[in-house]
Amino acid sequence: EAGVAQSPRYKIIEKRQSVAFWCNPISGHATLYWYQQILGQGPKLLIQFQNNGVVDDSQLPKDRFSAERLKGVDSTLKIQPAKLEDSAVYLCASSLSSPETQYFGPGTRLLVL
Amino acid sequence: EDQVTQSPEALRLQEGESSSLNCSYTVSGLRGLFWYRQDPGKGPEFLFTLYSAGEEKEKERLKATLTKKESFLHITAPKPEDSATYLCAVQAGGAQKLVFGQGTRLTINP
Numbered sequence: 001e002a003g004v005a006q007s008p009r010y011k012i013i014e015k016r017q018s019v020a021f022w023c024n025p026i027s028g029h030a031t032l033y034w035y036q037q038i039l040g041q042g043p044k045l046l047i048q049f050q051n052n053g054v055v056d057d058s059q060l061p062k063d064r065f066s067a068e069r070l071k072g073v074d075s076t077l078k079i080q081p082a083k084l085e086d087s088a089v090y091l092c093a094s095s096l097s098s099p100e101t102q103y104f105g106p107g108t109r110l111l112v113l
Numbered sequence: 114e115d116q117v118t119q120s121p122e123a124l125r126l127q128e129g130e131s132s133s134l135n136c137s138y139t140v141s142g143l144r145g146l147f148w149y150r151q152d153p154g155k156g157p158e159f160l161f162t163l164y165s166a167g168e169e170k171e172k173e174r175l176k177a178t179l180t181k182k183e184s185f186l187h188i189t190a191p192k193p194e195d196s197a198t199y200l201c202a203v204q205a206g207g208a209q210k211l212v213f214g215q216g217t218r219l220t221i222n223p
Contacts, residue, residue, distance in 0.1 A: 004156070033210070042117075042200055042213030043157070056210055091156050101147070102211060104156035 002026065004105030006092050012111045018080035021108045025073070025094030031055075032069055033102060034077050035091040043091055049075065050097075082112045115140040115205050119214035126191055126221050134186040134217045136201030146184050147211060148177050149200040157200055191221045 005024040013019050025032050030051050035043035046065065048056040051072040060067070064083070069075040079086055089109050093102040116139045126132055138146065145164050149157035161170045163179040170177050174195065176187045186199055198218045202211040 031209075040215065042202070042215050043211075044213070045210040048210060093156075101159055101162060103159060104149075106154075106156050109154075 004092055004094055004103055006090075006105040006108055008108060009106065010109045010111075012113065013082055014113050015084055016081040018078065019082055019110065020076050020078045021090050021092075021110075023075045023077070023092030023105060025075075025092070026103060028096065029094035029103075030072070030097050031095045031100070031102075032075050033093040033095075034067055034075070035093065035104075037089040037091055037107070039088070046077070079110075082110075084112050086110060087112045115203060115212045117201055117203055117212055117214035119199075119201055119217050121217060122215070123218040124220070126188075126219070128192060128221055128223050129190050131187070131189045131191070133188070134199055134219070136184040136186070136214055137182060138184070138201075138203050140203050140205035140212075142206040143203060144206070145204045146179055147202045147204070148184070148186055149202065151198045151200055151216070160199075188219070191219075193221045193223050195219065196221045 007022050032049045034046045036046050037043040046060045047067045049069040067077045089107040091104050091107045093104045095102045118137045120135045145162050147162050148160040151157045161177040166181045168179050174189050178185050198216040200216045202213040
């Protein structure tokens with residue numbers, strides 16, 4: 001069974017630029033999560049989708065971050081404009097439903113200069 | 114607010130030297146406690162879920178236990194390939210999200 005796929009794996013941008021990340025969850029998983037992991041810390045949830053709908057986006061900085069999940073499968077996370085403090089690994093995870101076990105992708109490493 | 118604290122932050126062991134990692138939590142109504150392993154440059158890999166105090170789960174050289182306030186990840190006779198960061202997370206109350214600790218970075222020297 002294929003795991004969670006993410007792209008790109010690495011991205012370097014300058015501050016005030018925009019960037020987008022893509023995630024394809026495990027087939028059949030209804031719930032999709034985006035986490036931010038700053039170096040030396042545990043992952044922090046940014047947004048959770050159940051099929052197409054947003055379940056929890058309480059920790060998403062909505063002035064600069066946005067996310068969508070079209071057709072209840074793939075998802076994109078966008079940052080516009082990026083700040084230096086956005087440098088982190090962005091992890092996507094999926095689960096059959098909630099609260100089932102979450103399975104993580106390899107992450108996208110973002111460096112904002 | 115749900116909180117998870119892991120200790121120690123880093124642990125260095127010799128191959129074959131058994132030890133334990135600690136995860137202390139403060140939550141309102143624990144639904145599940147999760148252990149993940151994270152290798153450098155990779156996403157977290159699921160290890161165990163524990164649901165109630167007294168529960169134990171084992172996988173190869175790892176055993177996870179749970180009390181009402183903390184969880185331990187015991188590693189018996191570790192090998193260099195067990196070197197990784199071990200993350201603990203809780204799912205609590207009506208929330209569906211995982212709240213993670215900061216992790217324990219484990220190094221096993223040959």
